Amino acid sequence: MTGALKGHGAGAPAEYYQRDRDLQPPAHTPIYKTSVMRSPRCSLISLDQGPGEITGPTFGHGDLQPGDNDLITNYAQDGLPIGPRMILHGRVLDENARPVPNTLVEIWQANAGGRYRHKKDTYLAPIDPNFGGCGRTLTDENGYYVFRTIKPGAYPWRNYVNSWRPAHIHVSVFGHSFSQRLITQLYFEGDPLIATCPIVNTIPDQAAIGQLIAKMDMNATVPMDAMAWKFDIVLRGRRSTLFENRPEGN
Amino acid sequence: MVQKLEYLRESASQTAGPYVHIGLAPGAAGFDIYERELGWDIAGPNAAGERITVTGTVIDGMGAPVKDVLLEAWQANAAGVYAHPEHPGEVEAGFRGWGRVITDFESGEWRFETVKPGAVTGADGRVHAPHINLWIVARGINIGLNTRLYFADEAEANAADPVLTGIEWEDRRATLVAARDERAEGQAYRFDIRLQGAGETVFFDI
Ligand SMILES: [Fe+3]
Numbered sequence: 001m002t003g004a005l006k007g008h009g010a011g012a013p014a015e016y017y018q019r020d021r022d023l024q025p026p027a028h029t030p031i032y033k034t035s036v037m038r039s040p041r042c043s044l045i046s047l048d049q050g051p052g053e054i055t056g057p058t059f060g061h062g063d064l065q066p067g068d069n070d071l072i073t074n075y076a077q078d079g080l081p082i083g084p085r086m087i088l089h090g091r092v093l094d095e096n097a098r099p100v101p102n103t104l105v106e107i108w109q110a111n112a113g114g115r116y117r118h119k120k121d122t123y124l125a126p127i128d129p130n131f132g133g134c135g136r137t138l139t140d141e142n143g144y145y146v147f148r149t150i151k152p153g154a155y156p157w158r159n160y161v162n163s164w165r166p167a168h169i170h171v172s173v174f175g176h177s178f179s180q181r182l183i184t185q186l187y188f189e190g191d192p193l194i195a196t197c198p199i200v201n202t203i204p205d206q207a208a209i210g211q212l213i214a215k216m217d218m219n220a221t222v223p224m225d226a227m228a229w230k231f232d233i234v235l236r237g238r239r240s241t242l243f244e245n246r247p248e249g250n
Numbered sequence: 251m252v253q254k255l256e257y258l259r260e261s262a263s264q265t266a267g268p269y270v271h272i273g274l275a276p277g278a279a280g281f282d283i284y285e286r287e288l289g290w291d292i293a294g295p296n297a298a299g300e301r302i303t304v305t306g307t308v309i310d311g312m313g314a315p316v317k318d319v320l321l322e323a324w325q326a327n328a329a330g331v332y333a334h335p336e337h338p339g340e341v342e343a344g345f346r347g348w349g350r351v352i353t354d355f356e357s358g359e360w361r362f363e364t365v366k367p368g369a370v371t372g373a374d375g376r377v378h379a380p381h382i383n384l385w386i387v388a389r390g391i392n393i394g395l396n397t398r399l400y401f402a403d404e405a406e407a408n409a410a411d412p413v414l415t416g417i418e419w420e421d422r423r424a425t426l427v428a429a430r431d432e433r434a435e436g437q438a439y440r441f442d443i444r445l446q447g448a449g450e451t452v453f454f455d456i
Binding site: 019023029035036040044045046047052054058064075093096097104106117118132134179182183185200208212236 | 258259262269271281318333347355372378383391394416417422446447
């Protein structure tokens with residue numbers, strides 16, 4: 001048997017808004033050298049969203065452990081990780097400014113010295129025995145998420161002979177459909193390396209770059225403990241059937 | 251001045267980078283942190299239908315395998331039902347239909363086990379041939395690439411599939427069809443993804 005989709009209101013199931021390719025990085029960005037051989041050259045084929053695109057995997061608290069969002073303790077062996085303690089928090093919203101609840105947010109990052117716990121990372125800064133560098137959580141009913149971690153360090157990489165990544169945390173979010181799936185990176189307000197980074201500059205739109213810069217948040221800072229940085233993530237919004245009688249609007 | 255629309259704008263994508271494994275597949279990357287890893291079991295133990303294995307590589311514009319890819323699969327069960335509250339119908343207990351694999355760091359080969367999905371009816375009532383939705387990220391890929399894997403032994407359904415038949419260049423349709431791998435045990439398929447150049451795989455803007 002094959003199932004048709006449940007209608008929204010009177011009409012067909014609602015699609016997600018078209019992705020704005022003017023703000024998203026194109027595939028082929030010569031300033032980021034690795035993209036040159038890994039970028040499709042044919043146009044993407046436009047696909048009408050169907051059941052496979054407007055659905056996506058769902059996750060529950062049974063998938064996670066309570067401490068998975070605390071990178072200060074989730075890999076600690078016999079002490080605490082070294083480096084500036086910080087809170088990372090914010091909301092996952094859609095383009096209609098509605099919260100995206102119960103969605104999986106996963107992060108990974110280098111330690112305070114700029115070194116990843118990964119066998120392909122050979123940077124001479126040392127591994128921190130008490131720091132793993134990954135965490136995950138589900139947003140609450142208001143789309144809110146929080147992590148506790150160590151502020152990552154900048155690190156050098158081979159793009160130009162002398163290229164340094166600004167301090168960053170990698171972020172993966174699901175949303176409620178496979179078409180909302182997103183991986184991005186967050187940067188820290190005030191970092192002079194942001195402006196020079198070829199990966200940041202694959203994004204053709206300055207406002208879109210600004211949206212990836214977490215803001216220092218004194219109100220959420222824990223006194224004598226951890227600084228806080230606020231980072232909101234926006235996923236694609238969803239159409240609602242026009243003329244449908246929805247008090248909350250489109 | 252024209253009026254301003256009050257929409258937010260989607261956050262920009264950034265490459266998953268070379269160390270995506272520690273974040274999304276730490277166990278597969280040899281790093282033991284979570285009690286329960288996500289995405290290693292696509293179909294679960296109770297799923298009906300044919301058990302299959304899919305193996306492949308992702309190949310770059312120089313013809314070399316990409317060895318740091320992370321792939322996600324999203325599929326319906328054998329009855330054509332997605333495990334999602336908006337898709338009517340039941341899925342078997344433990345069937346999530348979503349999986350995540352990384353390539354072998356030496357060979358660049360990836361592999362997953364699942365059940366063969368059933369045909370799915372689209373919003374317009376047209377039937378889509380059995381397929382698995384794939385999403386590919388890696389270092390050098392600025393925004394995740396969406397593609398679909400169809401099955402070579404579903405020739406009749408493929409010939410009527412609205413997405414395959416909607417691709418203007420007929421010879422490119424074959425890039426979405428996984429071949430039966432006769433050398434492997436059981437029901438096995440092979441699906442190589444070419445990022446660029448001759449035989450470039452069709453990627454979708456969904
Ligand atoms: Fe990084």
